[in-house]
Amino acid sequence: MTTTDSNKILMVIGFTLILTLGLGIVSGIIFEQPKLAKPGYELPDAAPAGEAAAPAAQxxxxxxxxxxxxxxxxxxxxxxxxxxxxxxxxxxAGNGPNLYGVLGGPHAHMEGFAYSDAMKSLHDKTWTADDFYHFIKSPQAYIKGTKMSFPGLGKPQDRADVLLYLNSQSDHPVDLPKS
Structure with a gap:
């Protein structure tokens, strides 16, 4: 390759760089975006001003x-x-404790299982049907700091079905709420 060929290659590279920079500047001028007073997007309020948000479904x-x-x-x-x-x-136990006879027993009921400090602090509290029903809806929301990573059962009827099943898996089933 001769010096002339090398110069041509360098000129093409230089011209391409200048053209790219120039096009960037020109497109910035043509498509100029206004400066925002505050960065980010405005999101609509959940409820119009002066009105309370709808209560969560019970x-x-x-x-x-x-x-x-x-x-x-x-x-x-x-x-x-x-x-x-x-x-x-x-x-x-697996990653979680064995649940045979859990209802009516203490929160941290299984000897030798590595419960979270949050669950251990409730050891003196008995698992009632109502407590367990709300716990399996959202374990982290019901007992802050629990190690249980399960997101919960969203459907109320599913939780009632599981509760009835768990209660049947016991030597001493608890009395369930009746209306």
Whole structure:
């Protein structure tokens, strides 16, 4: 390659760079964006000014849900839980404790399981049907600091079905709410 060829190549590269810079400047002038007073986007309020936001939907009473609850459906729904929990009498813990006979027992009921400090602090509190129903709706919201990473069961009837199933998996089932 001769010096003339090298110069031509360098000139093409230089011309391309100048052309790219020039086009960037020209397009910036043509498509100029106004400066924002405040960065970000304005989002509409959830409720118009002066009006209260709509209250969150309340779950139906547990006693009403239990009237139509099914332990068989609860067993099917509980399969989601078996990746971490066992339900056999005397069963071993997985990532979560064994849940046989959990209702009516203390919150941190399984000896030797590494519960979170939040759950250990509730060891003297008994799992009632109502407590467990609300816990499985959203474990992290119900007991702040729990290690349980499951997001919860959103459908009230699913929670009632699981509750009925868990209660059937016990030597001493608890009395469930009745209306």
């Amino acid at each position: 779950d139906p009473p547990l006693a009403d849900l239990l009237k139509t609850a099914s332990a068989e459906k609860g067993a099917a729904i509980f399969k989601k839980c078996t990746s971490c929990h066992t339900i056999d009498k005397g069963g071993k």
